[in-house]
Amino acid sequence: MAAQFFLLIDNSNSFTKLALASREKLLRFAKIATPRLTAKALATAIRGWRFDAAVLSSVVPEKGKLLGEFLKKYAPAQNASRAPKILRVSARAKLGVGVDFPNPKTIGADRLANAAGVVAFYGAPSIVVDFGTAVTFDIISSEKKYIGGVIAPGLEVMTDYFYQRTALLPKITPAEPKSAIGKSTREAMLAGAVFGYRGLVKQILTEIQHELNTVKKPKIIATGGYAELIAAKLPAIDRVHANLTLEGLRVIATLNF
Numbered sequence: 001m002a003a004q005f006f007l008l009i010d011n012s013n014s015f016t017k018l019a020l021a022s023r024e025k026l027l028r029f030a031k032i033a034t035p036r037l038t039a040k041a042l043a044t045a046i047r048g049w050r051f052d053a054a055v056l057s058s059v060v061p062e063k064g065k066l067l068g069e070f071l072k073k074y075a076p077a078q079n080a081s082r083a084p085k086i087l088r089v090s091a092r093a094k095l096g097v098g099v100d101f102p103n104p105k106t107i108g109a110d111r112l113a114n115a116a117g118v119v120a121f122y123g124a125p126s127i128v129v130d131f132g133t134a135v136t137f138d139i140i141s142s143e144k145k146y147i148g149g150v151i152a153p154g155l156e157v158m159t160d161y162f163y164q165r166t167a168l169l170p171k172i173t174p175a176e177p178k179s180a181i182g183k184s185t186r187e188a189m190l191a192g193a194v195f196g197y198r199g200l201v202k203q204i205l206t207e208i209q210h211e212l213n214t215v216k217k218p219k220i221i222a223t224g225g226y227a228e229l230i231a232a233k234l235p236a237i238d239r240v241h242a243n244l245t246l247e248g249l250r251v252i253a254t255l256n257f
Helices: 039-045 061-078 109-122 155-165 185-212 227-231 244-256
Strands: 005-011 015-022 026-033 053-058 085-088 126-131 134-140 145-153 219-224
Touching: 005 061, 005 244, 015 244, 026 039, 026 244, 039 061, 053 061, 053 109, 053 244, 061 085, 085 244, 109 126, 109 134, 109 145, 109 219, 109 244, 126 185, 126 227, 126 244, 134 185, 145 185, 155 185, 185 227, 219 227, 219 244
Parallel strands: 005 053, 053 085, 126 219
Antiparallel strands: 005 015, 015 026, 126 134, 134 145
């Protein structure tokens, strides 16, 4: 019998996002700061959730091991007669997209989840811009194949670097600048961070589309923590899809269980 409910886990460097999902939609959510991820924190976050299978995307090996061990011990307690199955996302899994990449083992599980999600919701060709600890660009060809991507420093990585490596620059939280000409140190930093970051994203997208050279314009979908902020004044991005990675994990779950 096919699994009907899934535990979806997106374990990234900054946060570990969890969702309970049916085959059709995401139902419940939880989030834990990855440095604070423990078995106790996990048990608290998903208390009362019932699932037939778990799908794990991890780009943090130490925490990925913790998650795997937790699921093996925790899952049987939900149902004494049958423990849920566990799938670790990789290029070997059924994704709903092909993989045309020299070394598929090196593709991050979250990037494969994004590829699965964008094709399921928006088709191909398509580009996912994921604003996380790093900003990643994942490219899906017209033939619905993952063909590669780009990795650049994340917005917080750039702003935190100034704070950590200079004596007088403050720590800032990225937000929409009032002007391109800052009237204070904070305003000047915000202008440099947000306007500069939009420029970085815009230029990378221009180069990708030039090389992709498709007859049909690719759908460009943003996701991740600062997607709303950066996409707000960046016309190249067609849409922000907040839970695209988790939706991709749900798609992978339905294809594999």
